[in-house]
Amino acid sequence: MMSGKAIREPALVRWALTVAALAFLALFLVAPLVAVLAEAFAKGWAAYVRALSGDDTWSSIRLTLIVAAIAVPLNIVFGLAASWAIAKFDFSGKSLLVSLIELPFSVSPVISGLVYVLLFGLQGLLGPWLVEHDLKVIFAVPGIVLATIFVTFPFVARELIPLMEEQGREEEEAALTLGASGFTAFRLVTLPNVRWGLLYGVLLCNARAMGEFGAVSVVSGHIRGLTNTMPLHVEILYNEYDFVGAFAVASLLAVLALVTLAVKSALEWWHRDELAAIGH
Amino acid sequence: MIEVEHISKRFGSFAALDQVSLKVAQGKLVALLGPSGSGKTTLLRILAGLEQPDEGRVRLGGVDATGLGTRDRKVGFVFQHYALFRHMTVAENIAFGLKVRKGADRPPVAAINQKVHSLLELVQLEGLAGRYPSQLSGGQRQRVALARALAVEPRLLLLDEPFGALDAQVRKDLRRWLRHLHDEMGLTGVFVTHDQEEALEVADEVVVMNKGRIEQIGTPAEIYDSPATPFVYRFLGSVNALPCRVAGGQAQVGGLHIGEGRADGPGTAFIRPHDVEVLELSPDLPQARVSQVVVLGPVVRAELELAGGITVEAELSREAKDRLGLRRGLEVSVFLRKARVFVGENV
Amino acid sequence: MSVLALKLSLPRRMPSVIPGFGPTLGFTLAYLSLIVLLPLAALVIKAAGTTLEQWGAILSDSRVLSALGLSFGGALAAALINTVFGLLVAWVLVRYPFPGRRLVDAVIDLPFALPTAVAGIALTALYAPNGWLGRLLEPLGVKVAFTPLGVVVAMVFIGLPFVVRTVEPVLHDVDLELEEAAASLGAGRVQTFLRVILPAILPSLLTGFSLALARAVGEYGSVIFIAGNLPGVSEIAPLLIVTKLEQYDYVGATAIATVMLGISFTLLLAVNLLQKWRRARMGG
Numbered sequence: 001m002m003s004g005k006a007i008r009e010p011a012l013v014r015w016a017l018t019v020a021a022l023a024f025l026a027l028f029l030v031a032p033l034v035a036v037l038a039e040a041f042a043k044g045w046a047a048y049v050r051a052l053s054g055d056d057t058w059s060s061i062r063l064t065l066i067v068a069a070i071a072v073p074l075n076i077v078f079g080l081a082a083s084w085a086i087a088k089f090d091f092s093g094k095s096l097l098v099s100l101i102e103l104p105f106s107v108s109p110v111i112s113g114l115v116y117v118l119l120f121g122l123q124g125l126l127g128p129w130l131v132e133h134d135l136k137v138i139f140a141v142p143g144i145v146l147a148t149i150f151v152t153f154p155f156v157a158r159e160l161i162p163l164m165e166e167q168g169r170e171e172e173e174a175a176l177t178l179g180a181s182g183f184t185a186f187r188l189v190t191l192p193n194v195r196w197g198l199l200y201g202v203l204l205c206n207a208r209a210m211g212e213f214g215a216v217s218v219v220s221g222h223i224r225g226l227t228n229t230m231p232l233h234v235e236i237l238y239n240e241y242d243f244v245g246a247f248a249v250a251s252l253l254a255v256l257a258l259v260t261l262a263v264k265s266a267l268e269w270w271h272r273d274e275l276a277a278i279g280h
Numbered sequence: 281m282i283e284v285e286h287i288s289k290r291f292g293s294f295a296a297l298d299q300v301s302l303k304v305a306q307g308k309l310v311a312l313l314g315p316s317g318s319g320k321t322t323l324l325r326i327l328a329g330l331e332q333p334d335e336g337r338v339r340l341g342g343v344d345a346t347g348l349g350t351r352d353r354k355v356g357f358v359f360q361h362y363a364l365f366r367h368m369t370v371a372e373n374i375a376f377g378l379k380v381r382k383g384a385d386r387p388p389v390a391a392i393n394q395k396v397h398s399l400l401e402l403v404q405l406e407g408l409a410g411r412y413p414s415q416l417s418g419g420q421r422q423r424v425a426l427a428r429a430l431a432v433e434p435r436l437l438l439l440d441e442p443f444g445a446l447d448a449q450v451r452k453d454l455r456r457w458l459r460h461l462h463d464e465m466g467l468t469g470v471f472v473t474h475d476q477e478e479a480l481e482v483a484d485e486v487v488v489m490n491k492g493r494i495e496q497i498g499t500p501a502e503i504y505d506s507p508a509t510p511f512v513y514r515f516l517g518s519v520n521a522l523p524c525r526v527a528g529g530q531a532q533v534g535g536l537h538i539g540e541g542r543a544d545g546p547g548t549a550f551i552r553p554h555d556v557e558v559l560e561l562s563p564d565l566p567q568a569r570v571s572q573v574v575v576l577g578p579v580v581r582a583e584l585e586l587a588g589g590i591t592v593e594a595e596l597s598r599e600a601k602d603r604l605g606l607r608r609g610l611e612v613s614v615f616l617r618k619a620r621v622f623v624g625e626n627v
Numbered sequence: 628m629s630v631l632a633l634k635l636s637l638p639r640r641m642p643s644v645i646p647g648f649g650p651t652l653g654f655t656l657a658y659l660s661l662i663v664l665l666p667l668a669a670l671v672i673k674a675a676g677t678t679l680e681q682w683g684a685i686l687s688d689s690r691v692l693s694a695l696g697l698s699f700g701g702a703l704a705a706a707l708i709n710t711v712f713g714l715l716v717a718w719v720l721v722r723y724p725f726p727g728r729r730l731v732d733a734v735i736d737l738p739f740a741l742p743t744a745v746a747g748i749a750l751t752a753l754y755a756p757n758g759w760l761g762r763l764l765e766p767l768g769v770k771v772a773f774t775p776l777g778v779v780v781a782m783v784f785i786g787l788p789f790v791v792r793t794v795e796p797v798l799h800d801v802d803l804e805l806e807e808a809a810a811s812l813g814a815g816r817v818q819t820f821l822r823v824i825l826p827a828i829l830p831s832l833l834t835g836f837s838l839a840l841a842r843a844v845g846e847y848g849s850v851i852f853i854a855g856n857l858p859g860v861s862e863i864a865p866l867l868i869v870t871k872l873e874q875y876d877y878v879g880a881t882a883i884a885t886v887m888l889g890i891s892f893t894l895l896l897a898v899n900l901l902q903k904w905r906r907a908r909m910g911g
Contacts (some may be wrong), residue, residue, distance in 0.1 A: 009816055014723050021719040022731065024712045027760075028784055029737050034879035035759070041753050078658045085652040088645050097655070099899070103663055106895045108845025109743075110865035111884045114872065115666035118673050123877055124671050149662055170363035172645050173330055176350040177357040178377030178432055182646030188380070192367040204739065211742025213848035218869060231744040231848070238852065247752075250745040257740035262730050264740075267734040330644045350644050 036254045039247035040243045051248035059225045060233035060249070063141070067216075067229060068209040071148040075205055078199070079156025083194075084186070087164030088172065098161065104153045112217025116143055139221030144229065147215040152205045159201035163194050196271040200264065207260040211253055281306050281470065282327065282436065287336035289322055296322040297333070298492040304485070309462045309469040311479035314489035315515070320472045321360075321440055323489070327470060328357045328438050341435060347355040354427030358439040362421045364413040370424050371396050375605045377432035399427040402461070419450040426458075430465075439471035443478060455482055476516045480504060488512050510622050513550040520592045524621060531621040533590055536566050539619040547623035556594035557615040558582060558604060565613035568592075573606050582606060584614060674885040677878055685882040690858050691867065695886065697775060698864040702843035705782030710836045712783075714828075720791070721798045724812025735792070738785045743848025750781055751852040773855025778863060781849040786839030793835035797828045830901060830908075837898045840892055 009017075041048055051057075082101060086094060106113065118124050120137035130137060137143045171193070175185035191198075213231040218229040222236065230249055237246035282304040289297040297319045303375040304310050312320035327338060329350035343355045345353055365373050378392045387395070397404055401425035413421055422442065428514070429437060442458065442498050443451040461566050471486050479486045480500040488495040488503060488511070496508040507513040514521065524533045526541030529548055538549050559565060568584040571591070580601040582594045596606075604612065683692055714903040719725075720732055738746065754761045762774055771777045801824055809819040847865040854861045864883055871880040 013816075017715065018719050018723050018725055021712075021716045025716060025731065025734060028780075028787065031753055031760070032746055032784065033737065033741070035749045035752045036745060039749075042683055044649045046418070074658075077657065081651040081658075082655040084647060085655050089643055089648045090653070091648075097659075100659060100663065103667075106841050106845075107667075108847065108865050108884075108887060108891070110847045111670070111845065111866050112889060114668045114868060114880055114884050117872060118877065118881065119666050119669040121877075123875070127674065132585040136641050146662070147421075150666070153662055169643070170359050170361065171365055171644060174357065174359060174363040174365070174428075175376065176644060177328055177330070177349045177353075177355060178380065178428065180376070181351065184380050185645075186378070188638075190366055191364075207740045211740075211745070213742060213744040214865065217847075218872060231742045234742075234744050234748065237694070243752075246748060247575070248746060250742075253742045253745045257737065257742070258746075261733050261736055264730065264736065269729075387742075 001228050033254060033258075036247055036250050039205050039243060040251040042247075043244050047244050048248050048251075051242070051245040052252070054245070056224050056228065057245075057249060059231060060228045060230050061252075063144070063228065063232040064210050066141070067145050067148050068206055071209045072202060073153055073207050074149055075156050076202060078153070079160050079198075079201060081158035082157045083164045084190070086161050087167075088169055097180050101152050101157050101161075104150055107150075107213065109151055109214025110218055112215040113147050116146055116150070116219050120146075135203055138219050139223065139227060141227065143219035144216050144227060147219045148212055151215050152209045155205035155208065156198065156201035159197045159204075160194055162196040164190070167193055196267055200267050203260055203264055203267075207257060210256060281339075281341055282470070283337075283342075284323070284327070285337045285339070287323070287326060287333045287338070287440065289319075289326065289331065289333050292408065295492050297326070300336070300489075300492070300494055302487060302497070304468060304496065306468055306485045307466050307536070309459070309471070309482065310485045310487060311483035312470060312472045312487050312489060313474070313476060313479040313515075314495075315474060317491070318489040320474075320489045320494040324440055324470060324472050326531065327436070328355050329353045330357070335380060336359055354432065354433060354435050356434035356437045358422075358425045358429050358437070358442055360441040362413070362425040364421055364424060364428070366413050368412075369409065370411050370413070370416070371400070373413070373424055374399055374428045374431050395431060399431055402430075403427045417450075418446050419454060420476050422446065422454060425460075433581065435468070437467050437469040440473050441473060443473070443475075450480075458482060480516075488515065490515070507550070507620070510548060513620070518553055518593065520549075520553065520556070522549045522551070522592065523547075523589060524549045526621060526623050531619075533586070533588075536586060536588075538616050539621050541621040541623045543623045545623050547621050549619050549621045551592065551616055551619045553581065553593045553595035555617040555619070556584070556592055557617055558584070558594050558596055558600065559613045559615060560604060560608070561611050562613045565615055568612055568614050570606060570608055570610045570612060573600075573601070573608060580606070584605040584612070670881060670884060670888070673877065673881040677882060681878055682882060685879050686886070688727045690862070691864075691879075691883060693859045693885070694862050694867040697778060698844050698887070699890070701775060701778045701782055701841050701863070702786075702846075704779050705843045706836050707838035708779070708783050709786045709790045709839045710832060712837075713787055713835060714794055714832060716787075717791045717794040717798055721795060735788050738788050743785065743846070744852075746784055746849040747781065747852035750777075750849065751865045752783060754780065754853060772853050773857070773861065774786050775854075775861050777853040777855070778850050778861060781853050782843035782846055785846055785849050786843045789838040789842060790832070790835035792837065793831050794828055798824075801827050807858065824868040830904070833901055834898055837894055837901070841898075844891060844894075845887065 074250070077182060086098065115201055117138055119126055120143065121127055122131070122138075124138075137146070171189050172185045175189045176182070180188065211231055213235070216229055217232060217235070220229070220232055222228060222232060224236065228236065234246050234249050237249065282302075284300060284302040287300045288295070288299050300319070309311045312323060314320045322331060326333050327347070329348060333346070337344055339345060340353065361364050365376065368376065374396045375392050375600050378387055378395065381387075396409070400409055403426060405420060405427070407421065407422055413424070416424065416600065434614055441455055450540045455478060469483070469507065480503070483500060485497065486500055487497050487600050492513045496503060496512050497509060503512065504516055507516060510521070522533045522538070524531045524538065524547055526547050528544070529540055529542075531541045531547065535551060538551070541547055561567065566586065568586045570582055571585050572583040574581045575598070578598060580598055582596065582601075584592050584594055586592060592614070604610075606612075681825050696872075716735070720728060750770055752758050754764075754777060756762070756765055756772065758772070764771060769776075771780055805823055805827075806819055806855055809823045814822065832854045843866060847863070847869075850863055854863060854866070856866055864887055868883050871877075871883070
């Protein structure tokens, strides 16, 4: 890919820069990952299995799956609706809307949790009303779901908007001239055209939903067996000096991260034409 | 029969169409010809129901279709860049319009397959049913787009710059092929083009548009031989546009009488280069000096300087050139066979 | 926020034949308002209800100031480190083909995919005095875990992909002919890099820096384990918000959050302006 010799660095420089970059990545990215697995198996396979078989661990896994199962589909529906409105139509205030959709990315996870406490907590704006109707949001599952939706809010929309914008409107118009209804055009033309970008967004959205810590930590109340997600459970075990337990649960999350990266890389490799539009 | 009545359409402050009216008879192939921004594509999209006019009505087959959605108009639309569904094969693209029909309207699978097959035959792409659009050449995509539009048996076929994105040679072939196809099927068709040659060669009738208005409607011969406006003169073929004065109904260019004007005042005289006849020097005719001679294959283009420093271009045959011994600096006489004078400033 | 919402709720649009504009935009706005804007409005309302005296008391508290200082100072240091090493990594990935490059490229996104709590305990295990790296550093007198340095290490971890992923595509698009032109005019490799390549990628480098900075400022999960959380020394602002919440000091938590958000949004605005400037300059 490099052409003439004139614009190539001496071999020694290339070699030194490559080694420096790889060493930096090994130190900062690979080492922590290896540490998780090493610590999890520090006391052997049996201790690892024992650490994962506690009831609290299972209930944290279940809650994490439930939360992701609610938050991710909602954000998919939102992402599809938002990208359809933004990419297929011209209206004023569009760029402002796009900025607002990306807003949660620039809010600290802790503040994402805090705003829900201020809204739904006992002292919050809607707190008294919730108490009156015997509804519990904060320190309960609904709060965890809401905080998770907040932090994963932009993932799907952010992938789909540039993709749909790049694909334009002609194919949908063609479908309409051929007698398709709007929804049929969406289902048979738009959706297949963005399916890999959608999967890509869902993947990242899911990884964040299952791994979110800060926002969930603020609204959960850390009730063992009830409002602990996997990342919160890691923290509790760690603070109780149950390192094998903490790293065992962490290793499951690390595997999730690795699977996410593997699928993501595969998508990037097999579908680079489609994904090129979104800058990956 | 298509009737367009007083259609206007604005995009923001830009008037894309301004009080446009047009009739297209059943079975005719009509070209909307004009430069970019003339409103031709907007008019086509309004016919398809892809845009709604701000004012005016569209009647298809005598029925008001102005408020009718695209999917209910039964028109076939071929997009400039084809808009083929990129994740569907050629066959799936062509079958789309039939497959999305609801309930009893949807033909059985065997009938759809049969239809796809016969359309592939019609557009001469029999072997390519399983290909994806990205695996086709531009000309092949164009024909798939056409087959897809024809599959729904439209009462009107609309084509947006159908040959715009193709190489010169493919373009010429497809042009003839479309003309034949149209004659065989007897469909009413409207296509948009900015290429005069394309419009004159393919269409039964040409609608020349400029700045959101119709300049002239006529057969290719009418449009070329008797342009109705200075714009049509300039847009179709090359033309000498000479500033002139009209006095007492007679137009003068540099003391030379060249034709008749309807009113007095400054104006412009339009003369086609092939209507400028170059003759041997004769005392009865105006004189000119040859300032340049260019041989363009079978024809010769000569630049002639008339009295008063006015330059006109003449087109003549190779034989005429040889007969006259045409070369730079030669003194000749000219005869203007046909000129048309438009009176007014800035025409 | 209400002004923005009002402006959005009355969009003028070009009529289009494609259906579904009303329902999809309506759902988008409703969902956005419910999930994002309304809760953020709760923060604004709470902050607006805080008296000047309360603001004064909170913002003059040395514990609050040092927490904000650590979050922003640490984030700044981490973003600078990431700018240098992110550029290095991007350069090597784009310019030097080596075996396993695709694997390395995939690993770059690990901080996006790995839950922050997992990263936090892993980094702590590595840099604790008895950890693999801590053990090597201790004889040198360098303490990472449970010090501000540990905070920076965690922030470097989570910020790296922002720089690499912003710079990589731009570096990829730098026209090799430009470099050949520079070489033909007598420039050396270093000169070409400084005078031709760096100016071309500088805007993206600045964008990546800002994104890494914004992310690190608000970071919580990966930092709190390694930080040691000593008030006034290694306690970050997000943790102080959590502490205040646990003490039911909503006013204090809101005030710190408001200051952080104010600074973060200024950063976001700067990034947007930067991108506009870049587009205007590059004519893209």
